[in-house]
Each structure stands twice: as C-alpha cells, then as structure tokens.
Amino acid sequence: MKKALSIATALSLPLLLAGPSLNAAPKPQVTDPFGDANFVNDQGTGDGSTGDNTTADAGNASDLGGVTFSNDAKNLYVMIHTELAPPATQGIGLRARVNGAPGSQCLLFEIYYSGATNTLTAAEGYFRDTCAGGDAIPVEVLGTQLTIPRSTHEALGKGKTLDTPQAQSFVYTGSSYPAGVSGPYIDTTKVGTDYKLKK
Ligand SMILES: [Ca+2]
C-alpha cells in the first residue's frame, strides 16, 4: 500500500509542475501598436518595411495588434488581433501571410468581412498559395481566427516553419473573393518572428 502511494506521488508531481506552462497563452509572432490604422503605413506596398505611423488613426476594427499562430495535430490556427472585433461600418479584410521575401510571401490567410462597401452577408475565410496558382480555399473563420486543416498544404506539415510572418488590413469592396477589390491598405505590420509547427 505504501509503495503504491509513493509511485502515484512520483507520477503526479511532474504533471503538476508541467501544468502552468501548458496553459500559458501563446506568444504572438507579430506585434503592432494600436492607433496607426490610418492608410499611411507602407501605403502602396504593404510589405511591412516602413513600420508604424501613429500620427493619425482612422480605424479600430482594422487596427492590427498582431498575429498569433498555434496548432494541434489536425489544424493550424491563425489569430489576427485587432483593436475592436470586426465587422466595421465599411467592408474590410484582414490578412496574415508567411513564407517568402517580405512583400511577396507565398501563403495567405485571409478574412473578408461584410460592410457598407460590399455585398458579403457573413465573414469569409480563405487560404491561398499565391506561389502555386493562388486558388482560394475556403476555411473556417470564427471572429478573427482562421482554422486551416494541416492537410491543406505541405507547408503546414510536421516540423515545418512558417517564416517572415506579416499582416495587413484593407478596405474590401464588391462581392465574395475574387470578384471584389482589396485595398487600399489601412494598417500593416512589420515582419515578425518565425513559427515552427509543433506535433
Ligand atoms: Ca495597428
């Protein structure tokens, strides 16, 4: 009896110690200040090189705060942080992109929101590989988070790294992608830190 108890204690102790780190919120790979959704940052390029201009602030649902990637065995989760939850009065879109040179990253994670400038009735989420045809694959969107099945693309496989992450917000006009018009950019971020997929 005494032996059984000591084994149980020995087994449970490492689990208890591991608890807090397992529950900690993931750290964002991309960060951006609030107060700079003003059509000025990297306007015309959106490549994330110019940085942040906070001399004016025109938006809040379009004001990027950063991007957090996380994953489990089945899905990649892309959370795009904004000052206020979309949708906004005007139609907007949010985009995170990875893998490639700044300004020409291949993999796009996009959410298009309904608003006065478009005919969307609900948020639409897409994954696109612009270096391989760019076909828009519809994916699940909840708030500002996209859920992409890892089986969608080899770049989301075990041990892969998503490099050169960056985000943009933009005006979206028209109907569902690709019929509508994306732009101009409202806010952009600098390039953040790489994310290595776990599991
Ligand atoms: Ca911002």
Ligand SMILES: [Ca+2]
């Ligand atoms: Ca910014």
